[in-house]
Amino acid sequence: MDIIFNGTSRAIPHSITIQELLDQLHLDCRQVVVEHNRSIVARQRLADIVLDHGDTLEVIHFVGGG
Amino acid sequence: MQIKVNEQNYTVDDDLTAGAVRDRIKADADLLIINGFPASAETLLHDGDLLILIRRGETPDAEELDALLAARHTPGVHDAVKQSTVGIAGAGGLGSAIAIALTRTGIGHLIIADFDVVEPSNLNRQQYFIDQIGLPKVYALRDTLTRINPQVKVTSAHLRLSPANIAEVFGHAQVLVEAFDLAEQKVMLIETFAARFPDRPIVTGSGMAGYGPANSIQTQRVAGNLYLCGDGATAAAPGTGLMAPRVGVAAHHQANAVLRLLLGCDPVTEKA
Structure with a gap:
């Protein structure tokens, strides 16, 4: 199944949660903001949301400094 | 002629000096700036001039500050x-x-x-x-x-x-x-x-x-x-x-x- 990941189509396994996808991509959930179907997802919900075919996911990685 | 004094529009007589306008609008001003440059009180004003009148050490009041920002920012x-x-x-x-x-x-x-x-x-x-x-x-x-x-x-x-x-x-x-x-x-x-x-x-x-x-x-x-x-x-x-x-x-x-x-x-x- 495919989702739109950061603007590009990407094949992902069925029944995978957002947290599992982040883990596969070695993305630290403490340093990324995740937008799922146009809503920003709170960190504690990342493991609850199972991705569907056609979903849109934006993962914004943050670096320190300010 | 039309001039601006402290960012506000004024219609005044021709051939006025900056000092004459100062005396009318802000008599205690001790610094006169015409079109961005310090000028003497005897300087003749021209149509379209921008005159800033400042009294050194004085803080503009709320109304004045508001008018300055409104003029700058629209x-x-x-x-x-x-x-x-x-x-x-x-x-x-x-x-x-x-x-x-x-x-x-x-x-x-x-x-x-x-x-x-x-x-x-x-x-x-x-x-x-x-x-x-x-x-x-x-x-x-x-x-x-x-x-x-x-x-x-x-x-x-x-x-x-x-x-x-x-x-x-x-x-x-x-x-x-x-x-x-x-x-x-x-x-x-x-x-x-x-x-x-x-x-x-x-x-x-x-x-x-x-x-x-x-x-x-x-x-x-x-x-x-x-x-x-x-x-x-x-x-x-x-x-x-x-x-x-x-x-x-x-x-x-x-x-x-x-x-x-x-x-x-x-x-x-x-x-x-």
């Missing part, structure tokens, strides 16, 4: 900005510069939250003074902002922001500025505020360390209501410190994005 822009409330999370290199830019813009109300005190090492990029070392940043910054424009309302929250208090501290903010230092804190703030106020824009900063090209710092829309200013990549690290010029570029990207949002403009494109 009344429509000034009124919109003046009625706005903006939250700033973090009063370091980004937050202090953003607060100053928004104060000079005439923002109505700033809510600034930070737990930190001014340290000597902050002075390389943060908008504090050497005599403010040791003061809580939110109070030092409020003093500075009040010296720039006493009409701006500043709410200083000297506390550590957490998921438990973010909605309360920034409940009145139409736009939230993320100006933290640590990536984890940036993410925590955005997640918490977006969950509570999904329709309110957030302007965040990521990637402004070092002295790489200023042109690599951009304003982008990275999610529905989330705008990111920075190069997105250059973290603060040993050998790549945070420095005033590039942090200032990112901060002013953020301040300009806030201004555009308050005026109903798209922060990224020319769209109104």
Whole structure:
């Protein structure tokens, strides 16, 4: 199944949660903001949301400094 | 002829000197500036001249300051900005510069939250003074902002922001500025505020360390209501410190994005 990941189509396994996808991509959930179907997802919900075919996911990685 | 005196329009007789106009409008002024240059009282005025009358050491009153800003920014822009409330999370290199830019813009109300005190090492990029070392940043910054424009309302929250208090501290903010230092804190703030106020824009900063090209710092829309200013990549690290010029570029990207949002403009494109 495919989702739109950061603007590009990407094949992902069925029944995978957002947290599992982040883990596969070695993305630290403490340093990324995740937008799922146009809503920003709170960190504690990342493991609850199972991705569907056609979903849109934006993962914004943050670096320190300010 | 038509002239402007202290940014206000006046119709006066031809062949008047600056001193004659001063005597009529602000007799105690001891400094006369015509079209940007100091001038003597005997100087003849011409149609279209801009005359500024200053009494040295005098603070303009609220009405005068308001008129000056309205004249500079146009009344429509000034009124919109003046009625706005903006939250700033973090009063370091980004937050202090953003607060100053928004104060000079005439923002109505700033809510600034930070737990930190001014340290000597902050002075390389943060908008504090050497005599403010040791003061809580939110109070030092409020003093500075009040010296720039006493009409701006500043709410200083000297506390550590957490998921438990973010909605309360920034409940009145139409736009939230993320100006933290640590990536984890940036993410925590955005997640918490977006969950509570999904329709309110957030302007965040990521990637402004070092002295790489200023042109690599951009304003982008990275999610529905989330705008990111920075190069997105250059973290603060040993050998790549945070420095005033590039942090200032990112901060002013953020301040300009806030201004555009308050005026109903798209922060990224020319769209109104």
